[in-house]
Amino acid sequence: MASGAAPPSLEVPISRRLPALTQQIGSVGLGLVVLGLASFAFLSISGRALGPAAFAPLATLWVIVNAAGPAFFQPLEQELGRAIAHRRAAGLGSRQLFLRGCLLAGALVVLIGVGLVVFSEPLADRVFSGQESLVLALLVGLAGLGAEHLTRGAFAGAEAFGRYGWQLGIDGVLRLVVSAALALVGVDTVGWYGFALAAAPVAAVLATAWRLGPATEPAPPDDTWRELAGALGVLMVGTLLAQFVVNAAPVAASVLAGPAEAARAGVFISVLVLARMPLFLFSAIQAAFLPGMAALVARGDRAGFVGRLRAVVAAVTALALAGVVVFVGVGPWLVTLFYGPEYQTTRTDIWPLAVGAGLFMLASALAQTLIALRAYATSVIGWVLGTGAFLVVIAVPLRLEQRVGLAFLAATVAATVWPALALRRRLARPLSAGPVADGPLEGALDVRPQ
Structure with a gap:
């Protein structure tokens, strides 16, 4: 165009x-x-x-x-x-x-x-x-x-x-x-x-x-100062917490690694980088997904909204499953191919990272759907729960790679379950028709079923 x-x-x-x-x-x-x-x-x-x-x-x-x-x-x-x-x-x-x-x-x-x-x-x-x-x-x-x-x-x-x-x-x-x-x-x-x-x-x-x-x-x-500040305040909280959920694991591995674990931390971070490759493909649809869903809400088109949501969830799930199959199946070989023979890992360390990356994509899609419904605060709660889950599991005294990998997995599980339940409640009643309000907090907590 x-x-x-x-x-x-x-x-x-x-x-x-x-x-x-x-x-x-x-x-x-x-x-x-x-x-x-x-x-x-x-x-x-x-x-x-x-x-x-x-x-x-x-x-x-x-x-x-x-x-x-x-x-x-x-x-x-x-x-x-x-x-x-x-x-x-x-x-x-x-x-x-x-x-x-x-x-x-x-x-x-x-x-x-x-x-x-x-x-x-x-x-x-x-x-x-x-x-x-x-x-x-x-x-x-x-x-x-x-x-x-x-x-x-x-x-x-x-x-x-x-x-x-x-x-x-x-x-x-x-x-x-x-x-x-x-x-x-x-x-x-x-x-x-x-x-x-x-x-x-x-x-x-x-x-x-x-x-x-x-x-x-x-x-x-x-009065663009008020317009910008009001929207950014809500959006930034959710974005910060989402970035924490997806990126806390490698930082934690670097911080928690002792002097004897520095090389292991480097290998773990390289594994995580590869496991997140599907996120690049998912990012390509995000710019157009949210406006499209918001337009369907404005028209009150519940059937179109649910249909598009199901299609996106199915596509993201397929992408996530493909990532898990590939990285669990040939992940150790891929790590060595990309980084060299010094980088050795196991499927035990790979699978939580691959599953967590897939769940993060699904959580992001569901959170954007809530934002299209103007449920801003509800979308943020999912990332709050994910952050809390990471901090709880990272405190468990396990082997470094297992400890950080399971913390990442727990965070993405929590961040996915909450918006899924919230959307199920919200979609039990019709979408609101008419123009979408400009206020960033309009309908922020409106996820109650009829």
Whole structure:
């Protein structure tokens, strides 16, 4: 769809919008595939160049950057995309909105930077095995991801999904090329690989942000501070907790590992990275899934809503089962293939990670469905329960890999069961027809059956 075309009306049948929807998903999906493959290649190259023990803090940086970036900035991308699209449909620009989003993101980066400076020494010692350069790389990487999410919000609001996909792909290719060059010249210092990871988002933004469409067009005065703050407050809590559920395991493995377990922690983190490969495929549908479900709610189309929900749940379940079968069946061989003969693991350590990754996808789909129903607080409760389950199980004194893997599995089970039960209660009565309210807390706790 051209960037200047108006979005389809809610009265247009869903079946007539599928080709455009597929094209949008395809553009983002292709970028995600490039980013995902390049990320795994980056980890494979750096893991071989550094060895298991030195690789552990770099893998931890990779996990933290990819967790904290979306946790802090993805809500801003979502709200900017929604608000810019809304104004674009009314023939209005969004310059004021976008600039205020930039100010919020900049303030957040400054706050994060102050925290990293204050706690740089204990963070380097406890999380990055004494590598202080990785603390600075973390700050640079988070700033770059903040800029990426800002520009992606502008791209999504203008339906410029091709540019969205290009930014994802450029990010991945840059980290791959730089890490390969470092390995070829024999660099075995972890800090250089950390900065290769951190600088790629910054360069990707510079390469794609030269045309932002409605985000840079003049806008009439309005109260966008209240609009942004109200939506972001709710979205950020859920996103932070979801990122904790999916990313706490590798960080815990790095923190809990004793001096004699450093190499084992590096192997475990590499296994977890591979087990999460299906998450990249799942991410391609998320940008279009939530708006589609929200449109069905606005129309009161219960049959269409339930049908799409069943189709998405079936697809996610099939993807999750395929991941479990592949990684439990040939996981040890895959780990050795990707990282080298020093990386040895067992199916006992793999299966909780593979099952947990599948359940996380299902929990995310169910949580987005609750958000489409405007049950914001209910969707957050699932991630709260998942966080609590992880903290309880991680305290059980087991072998490191078993302890962390089962904690991840318990977290995803809890995060999946709650929204499934909440949706069952909510869908026992009709959907509310009519326009969806703009307030972020509208219907937040409304999951009671009739």
